[in-house]
Amino acid sequence: MHMNFRQLEVFVSIVKFHSFSKAAEELYLTQPTVSAHISALEEEMGVQLIVRSTKAVYPSAAGAVLYEYANNLLMMRDRTYYAMKNYPEMLTSTLEVAASTVPAEYILPKLIHEFTQQYPQVLFSMRETDSGQVIRRVLTDEVMLGFTGTTMDDDKCQFQEIAKDRLVIVAPNTEAYAQYPRDAFPEDALRTAPFLQRMLGSGTRKESDAYLINCGVNPADLHTVAYFDSIESIKRAIEQGMGIAIMSEISVLDTEQQKKVLVFRNENPFMHRRLYCVYRKERQLSPTAELFVKYLKDTCQ
Structure with missing residues (x-):
């Protein structure tokens, strides 16, 4: 028995x-x-x-x-x-998520589309902000799920990898920059070139600062000429010749293919990163959120 x-x-x-x-x-x-x-x-x-x-x-x-x-x-x-x-009824609710720029604009649209093809009754509501704000909204229960380009040391959060990404150096398509090898943008040029930066709180900004420090370049010593919230604004500024930037590779593939910018893929461990789904460990996720997390685990392995 x-x-x-x-x-x-x-x-x-x-x-x-x-x-x-x-x-x-x-x-x-x-x-x-x-x-x-x-x-x-x-x-x-x-x-x-x-x-x-x-x-x-x-x-x-x-x-x-x-x-x-x-x-x-x-x-x-x-x-x-x-x-x-109550499973069928519980899956009809809106799933509110927060996402930083790269996941929001280049990763989640495809994943959400494929998920809603299987579960058309699910409605997503996505708020776009920087990685720091995404994690804050998860911790304060404003949203159940967040998507970021970086992690933080907080044992209250669970970070689940959803994609791999790499950072690249993006420059105007001019003769001055075209002389450099595409896999070895010079560190001296990083120090002296006009530099376009994301705002503090951005996951890309945090990871790019780590790369610069690893190269012996103090981010505070850069010749920064502008700060931007928007990836698209940085891309347009580079096209106009305003300066260079460290960006997510996935965000500039289209611009590179159109030959509007030059992309440099320096080989360095700090140029590789992961994108994450984040949720609070002690919070009971809704059936819809649990289903989407499981879908991400199965799809993004």
Whole structure:
């Protein structure tokens, strides 16, 4: 014989009422049936769970431990039943997510499209902001899921990889920059060229600063001429010859193919990064959010 939910229900009821007869009454069972369930449970566990005396009925030390686990198991059973019973209706809700620029504009549209092809009743609402704000909104429960180009040291968050990316150096398509090898943009040129930067809080900015420091270039010493929120604005500024920038490769592929800019792929471990789905570890995700997270795990391996 194996432990079952009915035995746990009987056990929890006896502990709650300190009585076999009241437990039998609550569960619409006879008292002998209640006693049989407890005897079978104690035999299965190999320990005494209920102390019976002429004056009181109470859990043993082992029974007190089981009581906590039994309550959790019964609660999880009820939640599972509710979720499955209401699954079709629960999947019709809107899933609010926050995403930094690169995931929002170059990764998520395809993933969301493919997901909604399978689950057309799901409606997405996406807010675009920088990586720092995405993580803040996840931690404050403004959104269930976030998508970023960087991580942070916070044990409250779970980061799940959804894509690989690399950073590249992007320059105007001029003779001055065309002389450099496409896999070796000079560090001296990084120090002196007019530089276009993303705002603080951007995942790309954080990762590009790490690359520069690894190259021995202090980001504060760059010849920065402008800061931008928008990737598209930086691309247009580079096309006009305003300066160079470190950008996500996926964001400049189209501009490179049109020969509007030059792209340099310096080989350096700090130029490689990952994009993430982030959610708060202790928050119970909705069925829709759980389904989308599972879809990402299956699709983005």
